[in-house]
């Protein structure tokens with residue numbers, strides 16, 4: 001097996017002494033789209049925050065392109081090419097859509113590259129181009145999610161980690177967001193996706209993991225998971 | 239009539255200077271939600287820097303301004319890395335008491351080093367000169383220059399924050415520090431920069447003020463209070479808000495002039511018996527209380 005781009009090896013994370021991630025291992029290979037599903041409070045966001053150095057693991061290793069990163073700061077991790085789009089979006093509300101997007105390219109120095117990336121994001125989300133001068137806070141929930149994903153794409157990430165990008169969106173917008181993820185996957189982007197829309201997410205992912213109270217309960221290809229008895233009972237109510 | 243125009247002009251001029259005085263307070267609050275009680279002490283140190291440099295070297299006080307700004311910038315950055323950085327990990331109360339302690343420290347250091355006496359600049363290109371604006375309105379040259387340079391500096395900082403990459407990163411940090419970190423922005427360095435700009439702009443304002451305001455180790459308190467009022471009125475963390483609020487507060491400090499205008503114009507006897515000038519700053523503090531009760535987010539609040 002090839003060396004994974006992102007490799008998480010037996011990590012443990014706790015909040016104020018309370019264990020949340022308990023011995024979790026997971027790998028994402030370059031070009032893969034991997035989906036993590038699990039109930040509310042299972043520790044999905046914590047897993048991504050651990051990778052980002054926001055909530056570093058007290059035990060275990062996180063490797064990116066073969067290098068150990070579990071002790072690095074968030075800033076250093078971002079510079080390596082790991083981008084996290086948090087479920088809270090964390091937009092810079094009073095700033096315009098375009099200012100938000102350009103801040104996503106903060107770590108890039110080449111202005112030409114930044115313009116290219118901006119064009120790419122606008123081609124992906126034409127609606128953002130129409131609203132480029134509008135303060136991000138005045139956008140609809142769906143549009144704000146587009147800004148959050150677009151901002152994440154602005155720095156040419158080597159891996160994009162999306163935390164419940166469809167959270168709180170109307171069904172039609174959920175499809176739109178997941179279509180975008182599919183498009184990015186087809187462009188060859190490496191994606192680690194956390195989703196509550198289990199069926200749709202697993203259908204588009206190459207592989208999936210099921211997270212339960214901080215542990216991986218099952219893993220496999222999307223189709224395998226969707227077909228397994230345990231999974232159907234737990235998530236699809238069948 | 240000339241009392242009225244004089245008061246308005248004087249109020250606006252002092253307001254422009256007060257805008258620069260309060261700029262650093264609102265930037266520091268905006269970026270890391272810290273209220274810097276030592277803000278006025280930075281101003282005091284700027285006043286001393288200009289005063290002593292001008293006196294020792296004989297050069298014009300206006301030429302010492304870059305040095306005053308540099309001292310404030312360096313002191314601000316040093317305070318952040320040596321002290322404030324550690325307070326950020328503690329609760330809000332620790333931060334309040336921490337900058338309060340910084341205020342006492344700087345004030346007493348000044349007392350120890352410079353003594354408690356009032357010192358004033360007696361020499362300088364503009365000291366003692368004034369312009370006649372017509373209609374009997376006379377403006378001291380030092381105030382006019384100070385107001386002009388304040389506006390220029392204020393505008394420069396505003397441009398830095400809104401038009402440059404580092405300024406945008408600073409703004410992003412103030413809007414959502416964690417979000418900024420996820421963009422790879424070094425937020426700790428941004429905090430230090432905020433303290434540098436905050437310290438440098440207020441010591442520069444001190445260097446301007448000392449051209450027409452005497453300095454002693456206790457001069458900071460008045461300006462801290464005025465800056466609090468301005469930042470509260472303008473919205474904590476808002477830079478444009480601070481500018482307009484400063485003009486309003488400048489006019490409030492001229493209430494005694496407006497009082498005199500009404501007294502003489504309408505010849506109201508009892509009004510002339512009230513010693514209004516003694517209450518000059520009482521109005522500013524009163525305004526502060528009214529703002530905090532009626533509109534705690536300020537007039538132009540944009541943060542939160």
Ligand SMILES: Nc1ncnc2c1ncn2[C@@H]1O[C@H](COP(=O)(O)OP(=O)(O)O)[C@@H](O)[C@H]1O
Nearest residue numbers: 015016020038039040041042043044045046047
């Ligand atoms: N900042 C925090 N402090 C304390 N506990 C937290 C914090 N964030 C999350 N938790 C707890 O950790 C567990 C996992 O949360 P989270 O990772 O957000 O789950 P998910 O994203 O799967 O819904 C939950 O029990 C949650 O209450």
Ligand SMILES: [Mg+2]
Nearest residue numbers: 044045046087
């Ligand atoms: Mg979550």
